[in-house]
Amino acid sequence: MAKTRPGDAAAKVLNAASALFYRDGIHAVGVDTVAAEAGVTKAALYGNFGSKSRLVVAYLRERDRRWQEEIDAITAGHDDPRERVLAVFDAYEAWLSRDGFRGCAFLNATSEFPDPGDPVREVVRHHKTALRGYLAAQLERLGSGRADELMLLLEGAAVQSVVAQDARPFHVAKRLAESLVA
Structure with a gap:
């Protein structure tokens, strides 16, 4: 070697x-x-x-960093908060489609590390909280407080896309999101 x-x-x-x-x-x-x-x-x-545990945390942190870059790149061209919110659905679809519909790495990690106090779970919470925070900030600009509903749509679409091995759940979720941010 x-x-x-x-x-x-x-x-x-x-x-x-x-x-x-x-x-x-x-x-x-x-x-x-x-x-x-x-x-x-x-x-x-x-x-x-x-340790392997610290490697797993580093892996998830790096994935979170790349996800943030992807969100920034996809939403950068949109000034309208509605468009920014809907672009998140496009980003999720692109990310999971590119990764072969293996699902959300953060949710996958959660299923492998059931202890809520595990450092892996802390990284997952940070990632999901940041995503919800981004959505909430965009919705605040619209005078709406539907970030929890949008998170459920995103996460549900992610799970269903894995089950179906298809992006269509994101299309359905995006249509529902459009009605929430209208």
């Missing part, structure tokens, strides 16, 4: 873990598999992340 520079090992591990955890499930993937896929030693993995 070629020697990996210290700065490169963390990125390699995180990329490998992201693909493997999302595709196969977090508990199903061991650190040996992540290290091998990343082309680094287990010592490099542990040297950068300390």
